[in-house]
Amino acid sequence: xxxxxxxxxxxxxxxxxxxxxxxxxxxxxxxxxxxxxxxxxxxxxxxxxxxxxxxxxxxxxxxxxxxxxxxxxxxxxxxxxxxxxxxxxxxxxxxxxxxxxxxxxxxxxxxxxxxxxxxxxxxxxxxxxxxxxxxxxxxxxxxxxxxxxxxxxxxxxxxxxxxxxxxxxxxxxxxxxxxxxxxxxxxxxxxxxxxxxxxxxxxxxxxxxxxxxxxxxxxxxxxxxxxxxxxxxxxxxxxxxxxxxxxxxxxxxxxxxx
Amino acid sequence: xxxxxxxxxxxxxxxxxxxxxxxxxxxxxxxxxxxxxxxxxxxxxxxxxxxxxxxxxxxxxxxxxxxxxxxxxxxxxxxxxxxxxxxxxxxxxxxxxxxxxxxxxxxxxxxxxxxxxxxxxxxxxxxxxxxxxxxxxxxxxxxxxxxxxxxxxxxxxxxxxxxxxxxxxxxxxxxxxxxxxxxxxxxxxxxxxxxxxxxxxxxxxxxxxxxxxxxxxxxxxxxxxxxxxxxxxxxxxxxxxxxxxxxxxxxxxxxxxxxxxxxxxxxxxxxxxxxxxxxxxxxxxxxxxxxxxxxxxxxxxxxxxxxxxxxx
Numbered sequence: 001x002x003x004x005x006x007x008x009x010x011x012x013x014x015x016x017x018x019x020x021x022x023x024x025x026x027x028x029x030x031x032x033x034x035x036x037x038x039x040x041x042x043x044x045x046x047x048x049x050x051x052x053x054x055x056x057x058x059x060x061x062x063x064x065x066x067x068x069x070x071x072x073x074x075x076x077x078x079x080x081x082x083x084x085x086x087x088x089x090x091x092x093x094x095x096x097x098x099x100x101x102x103x104x105x106x107x108x109x110x111x112x113x114x115x116x117x118x119x120x121x122x123x124x125x126x127x128x129x130x131x132x133x134x135x136x137x138x139x140x141x142x143x144x145x146x147x148x149x150x151x152x153x154x155x156x157x158x159x160x161x162x163x164x165x166x167x168x169x170x171x172x173x174x175x176x177x178x179x180x181x182x183x184x185x186x187x188x189x190x191x192x193x194x195x196x197x198x199x200x201x202x203x204x205x206x207x208x209x210x211x212x213x214x215x216x217x218x219x220x221x222x223x224x225x226x227x228x229x230x231x232x233x234x235x236x237x238x239x240x241x242x243x244x245x246x247x248x249x250x251x252x253x254x255x256x257x258x
Numbered sequence: 259x260x261x262x263x264x265x266x267x268x269x270x271x272x273x274x275x276x277x278x279x280x281x282x283x284x285x286x287x288x289x290x291x292x293x294x295x296x297x298x299x300x301x302x303x304x305x306x307x308x309x310x311x312x313x314x315x316x317x318x319x320x321x322x323x324x325x326x327x328x329x330x331x332x333x334x335x336x337x338x339x340x341x342x343x344x345x346x347x348x349x350x351x352x353x354x355x356x357x358x359x360x361x362x363x364x365x366x367x368x369x370x371x372x373x374x375x376x377x378x379x380x381x382x383x384x385x386x387x388x389x390x391x392x393x394x395x396x397x398x399x400x401x402x403x404x405x406x407x408x409x410x411x412x413x414x415x416x417x418x419x420x421x422x423x424x425x426x427x428x429x430x431x432x433x434x435x436x437x438x439x440x441x442x443x444x445x446x447x448x449x450x451x452x453x454x455x456x457x458x459x460x461x462x463x464x465x466x467x468x469x470x471x472x473x474x475x476x477x478x479x480x481x482x483x484x485x486x487x488x489x490x491x492x493x494x495x496x497x498x499x500x501x502x503x504x505x506x507x508x509x510x511x512x513x514x515x516x517x518x519x520x521x522x523x524x525x526x527x528x529x530x531x532x533x534x535x536x537x538x539x540x541x542x543x544x545x546x547x548x549x550x551x552x553x554x555x556x557x558x559x560x561x562x563x564x565x566x567x568x569x570x
Binding site: 039042043044045046049050051053054057060061177180181184210211214216217220221223 | 557
């Protein structure tokens with residue numbers, strides 16, 4: 001079972017690399033080099049901050065765009081090209097296909113993030129002429145960004161399992177934006193009355209909370225991240241990702257592929 | 259030549275022509291657009307709305323707004339502008355997006371507080387900005403120092419300045435000079451000696467070359483003001499003794515009022531005018547001076563010396 005999932009994951013990774021997904025690393029490298037060299041000349045006192053803020057924001061946004069655009073086509077492309085039938089005619093369960101696809105894209109994003117992280121630390125080394133122990137918190141921010149990717153990939157896969165690529169992209173982007181306002185949604189739920197209150201509370205718990213996974217500003221100022229937050233975010237992101245994958249599996253299992 | 263090769267050649271030439279034409283058209287557009295439409299507009303002026311729209315990437319947006327504030331102030335300052343209407347909103351947006359961006363409070367307050375042409379002449383907005391910074395970063399002693407500095411230099415509110423220094427002195431790892439300044443303020447408020455202590459502290463505590471250059475330029479200006487005050491006192495003593503003004507500083511030396519010829523901080527001799535006024539040979543070297551300039555002198559925009567900025 002696990003071997004079949006691993007094969008699908010490996011093929012998904014290979015396909016993403018063949019689709020030149022990792023070419024975004026070139027754009028990222030150019031962005032970081034330009035930021036590291038130019039910011040000192042046009043601004044004052046924020047050279048280090050810009051490298052961290054710009055680097056982590058770019059990693060996050062590039063990754064989210066990849067997660068959504070590749071994620072929404074993971075299933076639909078296989079159906080369109082009819083390669084799905086070849087896979088499913090072999091002893092491969094539908095859920096194995098979904099989980100393998102998810103792990104393949106997640107792996108691509110982790111590799112992508114790893115190379116980008118090297119770029120961020122390189123630029124930081126150039127700008128700050130060295131690293132200090134507090135810069136280690138950047139690794140925590142990167143870990144949170146990867147957790148974000150897992151959630152977004154799972155959400156894109158969920159929509160991809162029953163909708164068209166265009167609609168899936170719209171839904172996934174909408175959830176990403178709403179997820180960034182999760183704190184406001186909770187505040188709104190707290191202020192609302194009656195049925196609206198319950199609906200808002202329900203929505204606040206159902207929609208992804210991406211805002212607590214964004215600690216870019218804090219680590220840019222070398223502020224520590226509590227172990228409690230790391231643990232809570234890990235549990236939340238993994239459970240939410242699991243929930244979205246289960247949803248995808250449930251829908252895909254019942255989908256008529258004829 | 260094949261059709262394919264001809265098409266490639268024509269397309270490449272057309273591409274090049276279009277590229278050059280675009281550059282010319284853009285250049286023309288830049289010339290006809292007024293400065294007002296391109297610069298003095300804040301499409302989104304609410305810091306809270308911008309924070310929401312940043313989708314959590316508020317740190318990067320704050321860096322962009324801070325850079326915009328720097329560019330805005332720099333451009334206006336270069337143009338000898340006396341109106342900096344976007345400066346305060348830009349700084350408020352920057353610090354709402356990133357309340358821990360200390361550099362925005364430190365520099366921002368120094369841009370806002372001094373009167374034109376050195377700043378935008380809004381000391382109250384500067385105080386509001388620094389107070390906001392203190393609320394968000396209560397353990398940063400430099401913010402209390404900045405607050406006291408504005409109270410002292412711009413508002414001449416010595417009680418408030420003493421209070422700010424005293425609050426800052428209680429912060430862990432605060433610069434020891436804060437305690438001294440809080441205590442000295444009561445006795446020597448308004449003295450140039452006090453101003454000297456404050457600029458020296460600014461010079462010692464800052465890492466940024468611009469802050470250090472600004473501090474050292476102010477210290478030189480204080481030195482010049484002090485020298486000229488002392489020389490003017492000696493000249494009036496000479497007048498009382500002889501009944502006429504001295505024709506040169508040598509006259510003062512001859513009757514024992516002066517030991518050596520007085521020199522400015524760059525080693526140039528001061529000038530004595532026939533009317534008995536003391537002037538600098540090159541006042542452009544000393545922005546911020548209040549004495550020693552010829553009648554009708556208009557100071558050029560402040561330019562820090564490359565060696566003060568750490569350039570070789």
